[in-house]
Every structure is written in C-alpha cells, then in structure tokens.
Amino acid sequence: MSSHKAITLRVLRQDSPSLPETKRWEEFSVPWHPQMNVISALMEIRKHPVTASGQKVAPVVWESVCLEEVCGACTMLVNGKVRQSCTALIDQIAPNGETVTLAPMTKFPLVRDLVVDRSRMFNDLQKVKAWIQLDGTHELGPGPRQSQENQEAAYPLSRCMTCCCCLEACPQVNEHSSFIGPAAINQVRLFNLHPSGQMHKIERLETLMGVGGVADCGKAQNCVEVCPKEIPLVDSISAMARETTKHLLFGWLLK
Amino acid sequence: MASKLVSLSTSGKVRRVAVVGGGLAGLMTTIKLCEAGVPVDLFSLVPVKRSHSVCAQGGINASVNTKGEGDSPRVHLEETVYGGDFLANQPPVKGMADAAPGIVFMLDRMGVPFNRTPEGLLDFRRFGGTLFHRTAFAGATTGQQLLYALDEQVRRFETVDYEDDKGRTAPGERMVRKLEFWDFLSLVQDEQGVTRGLVAQDIKSMTIRAFPADAVCLATGGPGIVFGRSTNSVINTGTAASAVYQQGACYANGECIQVHPTAIPGADKLRLISESARGEGGRVWVPRDPNEKRLGRDVPEKDRDYFLEEKYPGYGNLVPRDIASRELFLKCFHQKAGVFNVKSGKNENEVYLDLTHLPKDALRKKLAGILEIYEKFVGEDPYENPMRVFPAVHYSMGGLWVDFERSSDGSLAKDSPKNQATNLEGLYAAGEVDYQYHGANRLGANSLLSCIYAGMVTGPAMAAYRGNLGKSSWDVPRSLFEKAEQREQARYEAILKMDGDENPYQIHQELGDMMLLDVTIERHNDKLDKVLSRIEELDGRARKVGVTDTSGHSNQGAAFVRHLTNMLVLARVIAQGARNRDESRGAHFKPEFPNRDDANWLRTTLALHKAGGGQGGHDGIEYVRKLDYTLAGKKVTATDQVDISLVQPRVRKYETAGAASATAAKADGAVASVRAPS
Numbered sequence: 001m002s003s004h005k006a007i008t009l010r011v012l013r014q015d016s017p018s019l020p021e022t023k024r025w026e027e028f029s030v031p032w033h034p035q036m037n038v039i040s041a042l043m044e045i046r047k048h049p050v051t052a053s054g055q056k057v058a059p060v061v062w063e064s065v066c067l068e069e070v071c072g073a074c075t076m077l078v079n080g081k082v083r084q085s086c087t088a089l090i091d092q093i094a095p096n097g098e099t100v101t102l103a104p105m106t107k108f109p110l111v112r113d114l115v116v117d118r119s120r121m122f123n124d125l126q127k128v129k130a131w132i133q134l135d136g137t138h139e140l141g142p143g144p145r146q147s148q149e150n151q152e153a154a155y156p157l158s159r160c161m162t163c164c165c166c167l168e169a170c171p172q173v174n175e176h177s178s179f180i181g182p183a184a185i186n187q188v189r190l191f192n193l194h195p196s197g198q199m200h201k202i203e204r205l206e207t208l209m210g211v212g213g214v215a216d217c218g219k220a221q222n223c224v225e226v227c228p229k230e231i232p233l234v235d236s237i238s239a240m241a242r243e244t245t246k247h248l249l250f251g252w253l254l255k
Numbered sequence: 256m257a258s259k260l261v262s263l264s265t266s267g268k269v270r271r272v273a274v275v276g277g278g279l280a281g282l283m284t285t286i287k288l289c290e291a292g293v294p295v296d297l298f299s300l301v302p303v304k305r306s307h308s309v310c311a312q313g314g315i316n317a318s319v320n321t322k323g324e325g326d327s328p329r330v331h332l333e334e335t336v337y338g339g340d341f342l343a344n345q346p347p348v349k350g351m352a353d354a355a356p357g358i359v360f361m362l363d364r365m366g367v368p369f370n371r372t373p374e375g376l377l378d379f380r381r382f383g384g385t386l387f388h389r390t391a392f393a394g395a396t397t398g399q400q401l402l403y404a405l406d407e408q409v410r411r412f413e414t415v416d417y418e419d420d421k422g423r424t425a426p427g428e429r430m431v432r433k434l435e436f437w438d439f440l441s442l443v444q445d446e447q448g449v450t451r452g453l454v455a456q457d458i459k460s461m462t463i464r465a466f467p468a469d470a471v472c473l474a475t476g477g478p479g480i481v482f483g484r485s486t487n488s489v490i491n492t493g494t495a496a497s498a499v500y501q502q503g504a505c506y507a508n509g510e511c512i513q514v515h516p517t518a519i520p521g522a523d524k525l526r527l528i529s530e531s532a533r534g535e536g537g538r539v540w541v542p543r544d545p546n547e548k549r550l551g552r553d554v555p556e557k558d559r560d561y562f563l564e565e566k567y568p569g570y571g572n573l574v575p576r577d578i579a580s581r582e583l584f585l586k587c588f589h590q591k592a593g594v595f596n597v598k599s600g601k602n603e604n605e606v607y608l609d610l611t612h613l614p615k616d617a618l619r620k621k622l623a624g625i626l627e628i629y630e631k632f633v634g635e636d637p638y639e640n641p642m643r644v645f646p647a648v649h650y651s652m653g654g655l656w657v658d659f660e661r662s663s664d665g666s667l668a669k670d671s672p673k674n675q676a677t678n679l680e681g682l683y684a685a686g687e688v689d690y691q692y693h694g695a696n697r698l699g700a701n702s703l704l705s706c707i708y709a710g711m712v713t714g715p716a717m718a719a720y721r722g723n724l725g726k727s728s729w730d731v732p733r734s735l736f737e738k739a740e741q742r743e744q745a746r747y748e749a750i751l752k753m754d755g756d757e758n759p760y761q762i763h764q765e766l767g768d769m770m771l772l773d774v775t776i777e778r779h780n781d782k783l784d785k786v787l788s789r790i791e792e793l794d795g796r797a798r799k800v801g802v803t804d805t806s807g808h809s810n811q812g813a814a815f816v817r818h819l820t821n822m823l824v825l826a827r828v829i830a831q832g833a834r835n836r837d838e839s840r841g842a843h844f845k846p847e848f849p850n851r852d853d854a855n856w857l858r859t860t861l862a863l864h865k866a867g868g869g870q871g872g873h874d875g876i877e878y879v880r881k882l883d884y885t886l887a888g889k890k891v892t893a894t895d896q897v898d899i900s901l902v903q904p905r906v907r908k909y910e911t912a913g914a915a916s917a918t919a920a921k922a923d924g925a926v927a928s929v930r931a932p933s
Binding site: 015016033034035036037039040043046047048049056057058059061064065066067068069070071072073086087089092111112113115118122125126129130131132133134136137139140141142143144145146147148150151152154155158159161162191194196197 | 283286287290301302304305306307309310357360361363364365366368369370371372373374375376377393394396399400403407408410411413414459488489490520521522523524526527620624628631632633634711758760761764803804805806808809811812
C-alpha cells in the first residue's frame with residue numbers, strides 16, 4: 001500500500017530538565033517497513049542515530065514496555081495528539097509519507113526527550129486509597145458473589161493503565177490547578193462498586209471533596225476522547241460528583 | 256512466621272530485605288514479607304504497574320471444579336507434570352496445584368474483576384493440555400487485572416509505617432519503600448559469600464548505589480529479549496538473572512524455552528493472541544490448497560485443513576504449546592502449506608486462528624482484550640475474518656536454580672528457608688526467573704499461578720532466613736558496600752568510554768535473529784555449534800561498541816550495553832544447554848534425537864559460570880551434576896535428579912482424550928469423559 005521508501009520523524013528533544021537551552025527539533029529519516037509503528041521507527045533511529053542532515057547524535061530517549069497498549073508506558077504526543085505510540089501505525093498516521101512529529105507530554109515534568117515524570121499519578125492512587133482493605137492473604141475462602149452485571153460494569157473501569165492521556169488532554173489539569181484528574185476519580189468509582197470496597201466508600205469519596213477534587217472538572221470531555229482503553233471517564237466523574245454531593249448534603253445524617 | 260523481635264539490627268537499624276522486580280512474583284513476595292512484619296525495599300526497572308505480568312491474557316489455573324467435571328488439584332498436578340514432560344520437581348508442583356484454589360479466591364477478594372457465571376460464581380474456561388474448565392479469567396487481560404490487584408495491596412503497604420515489637424515506629428520507615436526506575440547491577444556479597452545487599456543504578460540520574468538487605472529476592476522475569484522479537488516486553492532482557500549467574504548462581508534448564516503457537520508477526524514485537532481464543536472454541540486451520548486465493552472466511556469447510564483436530568482428536572486445538580508450535584512450523588516451514596498472501600504473492604508462514612463461527616457477544620465479554628490488539632495492529636476485524644498467526648518465543652521454563660524442602664505429604668514444607676533459595680546464600684528467586692514449576696514445557700495459565708505461588712512461598716522463606724541470620728547486613732561495615740559501588744561505577748564508566756564502531760542495538764538484532772532461527776522450535780547440533788561460535792563473535796563485537804550518548808542523565812544507550820553483554824551470557828547458556836541435551840523433551844526438540852531419553856536425560860541441566868573459561872578467553876560454562884551450597888551456616892548438597900515421587904514418568908501423548916490425567920482421574924474417580932472438542 002505505501003510505496004514510499006523512507007519516512008520522516010521530527011522529534012522534540014531536550015537533554016535534561018535543567019538544560020532548557022538544549023530544547024530542539026531534530027529530524028530523522030527512517031526506512032519504511034510493513035506494520036511499522038512509532039516505536040519500531042524509534043528503534044531504527046537507535047540503530048543508526050544520525051539526523052536527516054547527517055549529524056551524529058545521541059539516540060532518542062523514550063519510554064516503552066509492552067508494545068501492545070496494555071502497560072501505559074509509551075504515551076507521547078504524536079502529531080500533536082496524546083496517545084500510546086505503540087499503536088500509532090505509520091501507514092495510518094502518515095499514509096502518504098507525511099512527516100510524523102513526536103513530542104513529550106506537556107503536563108508533567110520533563111525528564112529527557114520524550115520521557116516525562118508521571119509519579120503524581122501513582123501518588124494520586126495512594127491519595128484516593130485505590131485498593132480493597134484486605135484482612136490478609138491467608139485462605140479465607142471465596143470472595144463475595146457478584147452478578148455478571150456488576151463484573152461487566154467494573155471490568156472496563158479496571159483497565160486504566162495509568163498512561164496519563166486523560167490528564168494531558170484535560171484543560172483543568174494545568175500549573176494553576178490542583179485538579180486530581182479523571183483517572184483517579186475513575187478508580188474511586190471502581191472500588192466503590194466492589195462489595196468489599198463499598199465498606200470504605202466514604203473515605204474514598206472524601207478524598208475527592210474540596211480543592212482539586214471532582215468538583216474541579218470543567219466538563220470539557222476531552223478525557224473520554226483520548227482514553228486508549230475507552231474507559232467511560234465522564235460517566236465516572238458524573239457518578240462521583242453525584243455521590244460526593246449526596247455525601248456532603250446528607251452524610252451528616254448518617255453520622 | 257518470623258518474629259518481630261529480629262526487626263532491628265544490633266546497631267538499631269531497621270532490618271529491611273530487598274525484592275527486585277515488581278511483577279506478580281515480586282509483589283506477592285513483598286506482600287507476604289509485610290504480613291510477616293518484614294519491611295521491604297522494592298526495586299523495579301519500571302513503575303511496577305507496568306511490569307511484564309501485565310501482558311498475560313488468558314487466565315490463571317485453579318482446580319475449583321465448579322463445572323461438575325471431577326477436576327481436582329491432584330489432576331492439575333498430574334497434567335502439569337505430564338505437560339512438562341516430567342522434567343519438573345513434583346513436590347513444588349503439588350504445592351502449587353493444592354494452593355491454586357485459595358490463590359484465586361484471594362485474588363477475587365482483592366477485587367480482580369473475574370468473569371462470572373449467572374449464579375455469581377467465578378467462571379472458568381478451558382486451556383491447553385487439559386480437558387477441564389480450570390482457568391479463571393478477567394476478560395482477556397487477566398495478567399493486567401492480577402498485577403493491578405497486587406500492585407494496589409503493595410501501594411497500601413507503602414502507606415503503612417514500620418512498627419517494631421514494642422509498637423515503636425522509625426521516621427521515614429514504611430513497610431514498603433519502592434525504588435522504581437532502578438536497574439539491578441549485582442549483589443553485594445561478603446567474604447563468606449553471604450548476600451548482604453545489592454547495587455543498582457537509578458536510570459534517570461544514573462547514580463549507582465549499594466543498598467544493604469538481609470536477603471534479596473530476584474523476581475525479574477524471563478530473558479525473552481535474548482531472542483530479539485518475542486511476545487515479551489522490551490524490559491525482559493534477563494539482565495539481573497545473568498548478573499547473579501556471573502556471580503555464582505546456578506542457572507537451570509536454560510535450554511527449555513517455550514514458543515507460543517499463536518502470535519501476530521510484527522517488526523518490533525510478536526504480539527500474543529492468547530490460548531484462551533482456542534479455549535473458547537477458536538479453531539486453527541490452513542486452506543487445503545497452498546495457493547488458495549480466497550479470503551479465509553470465503554473458503555468453504557471442505558477446503559479447510561483443521562490439522563490439529565485431525566492429528567490430535569483427544570485434545571484438538573488445545574494440545575500443549577510445544578506440540579501446537581511444532582505442528583504449525585511443520586505445516587508452514589516444511590510443507591509450505593501456510594496461508595497464501597495475495598499482496599506478497601506467496602505462501603506465508605501463517606495459519607488461521609478462527610473465531611468467526613462463535614457468537615460475537617460472548618467473544619466481546621471473554622476475549623475483547625486480544626481481539627482489540629489484533630484489530631489495532633493488523634487492521635482487520637477478527638470477528639469477521641480468521642486471524643493470521645505464527646509461533647513466537649514466549650516464556651522460559653528454565654531460570655535460576657532454586658531449592659525446595661519436601662514435606663512429609665510430598666508437598667512443600669511451609670516456611671522453610673530452603674524454598675526458592677538459590678545456591679547463593681541469602682539470594683532467593685521467584686517467578687519466571689526461577690526454573691521450578693514447569694519442567695520442559697509450561698501449560699497455559701500456569702504462569703500467573705506459579706508466579707503468585709512462588710511469591711507466597713518466597714516471602715515466608717526469606718522471613719525465616721532473616722530470622723536465622725546471625726549478623727544483620729545492616730551491621731556489616733559500610734566499606735563492603737562502598738567497594739561494591741566502586742566496582743560497578745568503574746564498570747559503568749568503562750562503558751561510557753567505549754568508542755568503537757559497533758552499534759549495540761545492531762548486535763542485539765543479529766543475536767535475536769540467529770537465536771530465533773536456530774534455537775527455538777527445532778534444534779540441530781550442527782546449527783547449534785555455529786550459533787555458539789557466532790555468540791563468541793558477537794561477544795567480541797560487543798566489546799567494540801561506540802557509545803554515542805555520554806550524557807549523565809537518562810542514558811538508555813549506555814545501560815543497554817550492559818544489558819546486551821548480559822544477554823550474550825544467557826544466550827550462551829541457552830544454546831549450550833540445547834546443544835548438550837541430546838534428546839527431545841517438551842519444548843526442547845531435536846529431529847536427530849526425536850525421543851525422550853529418561854535413562855540419560857531425566858535430569859536438570861545445572862550451569863555455572865566460568866569467567867574466562869570458554870573459547871578464546873571468553874566466558875565459559877561448567878555443567879555440574881551436584882551442587883553444594885550453604886544455608887544458615889549449614890552445608891546443603893543438591894543434585895540434578897528430578898523428584899518424580901508423585902507421578903511416574905510415562906510416554907507423553909495427546910492423541911487420546913484424558914491421556915494427560917489418566918492416573919489421577921482413576922484415583923479420584925473424576926469424570927474424565929469431559930467432552931472432547933468437537
């Protein structure tokens with residue numbers, strides 16, 4: 001289908017967070033091969049780290065692990081759009097041999113080239129207590145029975161791979177706001193659905209109340225559009241907004 | 256359980272242990288240690304939530320027997336041992352099969368969204384090498400869901416303060432301290448060879464640091480990247496296993512490498528299409544005419560060759576992976592009877608994996624995860640067209656040698672410090688990096704189980720070991736750690752100074768292509784000899800690479816040179832092990848020696864590193880029949896004898912239904928008349 005012999009990648013690079021003066025675009029020409037994706041293109045550059053203008057450079061630094069869109073590691077801006085780069089197939093994003101641009105996400109501290117520091121996402125999981133309060137791993141027999149319906153509601157929520165696409169796309173996530181973002185809110189919904197998780201539902205809801213909580217969502221709905229796992233993030237946010245409001249209004253009655 | 260009394264060292268330091276690797280095995284080990292009151296430093300090359308366990312798709316085995324088929328842990332044991340062609344020690348396998356139902360229930364309690372039956376119970380599906388519905392699953396992303404459940408529990412321990420026996424806490428001491436983006440470099444060993452900690456490198460700041468630890472567990476996964484492209488994640492270079500092997504740890508059955516029959520061919524990765532596709536009724540076929548030009552879905556039934564079902568009526572499409580892969584290879588590679596590709600104009604090394612006859616709604620609920628992968632990467636609709644697949648390197652049955660303590664009932668003695676102990680005192684191994692549970696071929700859905708079970712055994716074993724340790728590593732003079740740091744610093748600086756003409760990634764590609772071609776499904780001694788000398792040539796070239804990136808920050812290229820060197824060491828162990836084993840057993844198949852040879856080869860391959868003992872001054876391997884090591888000051892001797900105390904070896908065949916479970920089924924009165932695949 002593609003007859004072009006080489007594809008062009010433009011990569012936004014920076015050597016380290018403390019060297020903003022090294023920020024630059026570099027262009028690479030890479031031989032095309034069938035089923036090529038952004039990662040296999042970057043792998044080609046690594047084998048021959050020379051720019052299109054013939055300058056020998058350090059290989060491009062990026063993060064990737066599974067290469068099948070289940071680990072969440074390889075998020076970057078491909079042609080300006082946040083996504084997993086492993087599923088970015090060259091024939092689809094550059095069908096006529098257009099230049100492909102790669103840049104790091106902008107809402108996280110830069111580490112180097114295409115790598116950013118996403119540790120806030122993991123800290124947020126701690127903050128919202130995204131776990132079941134287990135008595136222990138010793139044998140205690142089967143877990144609570146659950147309907148197929150419940151499983152079918154929980155499973156899609158549970159596929160969040162902490163890739164950070166939703167935070168990158170969210171206008172409310174920026175340096176002036178402490179909005180926790182869609183991913184962690186979705187985790188609260190997930191654990192509050194589980195029969196044992198429900199027992200600690202209020203604790204989790206309370207982490208979403210106040211500054212930076214679920215009320216900071218501006219309803220732009222960008223998150224659900226960019227989520228590679230098609231998690232119903234907007235539904236999760238609305239559901240948790242309702243739950244927190246209910247708790248705020250009536251929670252004192254239960255105390 | 257270890258007493259909290261030993262939690263502080265003589266000098267008042269909190270006695271932490273280290274776990275390296277945050278996949279299922281590492282996380283489970285960590286949880287068990289925390290429950291025993293032992294605080295853990297958890298090292299991982301990536302955020303643990305991105306570990307390779309995330310890629311497992313199909314499910315986890317447990318003989319819960321909810322379908323009234325008469326399944327039992329005894330049958331699970333026998334089928335696992337039979338499936339592994341009798342190379343696995345049987346007491347650990349028994350321990351695993353017995354523990355499996357409890358493990359699945361524990362995961363369910365942790366919130367894993369397992370698929371359910373209408374009554375609200377866990378659902379189970381079929382997998383390879385068995386006729387029973389034994390595999391619990393969460394869609395087709397079971398590994399991801401299991402990993403997340405354990406990750407969440409470990410995250411909870413990150414928020415829990417360490418507490419000693421008197422209820423005192425120490426500032427900044429949490430039960431779990433995670434060190435993510437750290438690359439394991441080597442162990443710190445004292446003069447007696449006792450493990451005292453480890454040296455690791457922060458792959459962002461490139462800082463090299465030694466960490467004291469009263470015991471170390473490697474849970475670093477398999478070496479799939481030695482084969483270049485495989486179903487493995489790019490981090491699975493086996494570098495940590497190789498590093499401790501070079502420090503004296505024994506590597507066992509390295510030649511036993513599993514090739515999975517169904518993956519999507521690709522340039523950067525061979526993406527797995529889970530066995531669960533066949534467990535749910537998927538069928539493998541090729542057109543009878545090798546020049547068939549119609550689309551798969553348009554080829555009528557009479558023109559299709561369902562070659563697995565024809566040859567193996569008993570187990571059909573669910574024969575074990577080694578057998579299915581060999582049949583696919585035979586069909587495509589030798590008979591040139593794969594699928595004709597109109598674009599390339601020739602018969603390609605591909606067969607059809609067909610789900611199009613199954614109800615779409617059920618496929619969506621049970622297999623969506625893998626069908627999405629196929630759609631996204633191939634751009635074809637697997638609900639409408641049969642998928643095109645070919646075998647790919649998938650899993651290493653071999654790995655670091657670990658010991659076990661047999662209990663009176665033929666299983667594992669609980670809490671023994673011998674379980675999962677390597678021959679280096681204080682070093683444990685768990686998960687794919689160990690060699691213990693699968694013999695010469697692993698059954699599908701046993702890997703998630705073996706990782707978690709090994710973790711459940713390793714945690715208490717390390718706690719017991721720490722309890723018996725005379726002098727804590729936290730009381731060892733700092734100079735020992737400084738020396739280890741300096742050694743690794745010097746090695747790293749030497750890498751940064753390399754300015755030859757070779758590119759390490761290019762060398763890796765050549766290594767992978769060669770290993771893939773000659774050290775996978777079929778192995779020939781003449782080719783293996785060539786592979787072995789080629790490894791020496793690549794090793795020579797790897798010493799002449801040029802490091803174009805001299806940055807002191809996130810220097811992936813320099814770290815890769817180290818991984819490459821370590822991969823070459825393991826490649827040698829894998830290829831030489833294959834060269835030596837002149838028989839065919841499980842995944843290890845030599846056309847020149849087509850039969851299993853129990854008289855000579857019913858034994859574990861035990862490889863020890865011999866620096867400078869090989870060709871041209873390169874490193875060599877010493878194969879031993881007996882292994883002496885020290886544990887808690889006592890000498891222990893192990894041999895290469897396989898413990899076959901529970902299931903007597905017999906010829907392994909899958910033509911007849913029930914052959915794999917014949918003796919257990921008889922003993923248990925199981926309904927072995929479970930439907931054979933139609």
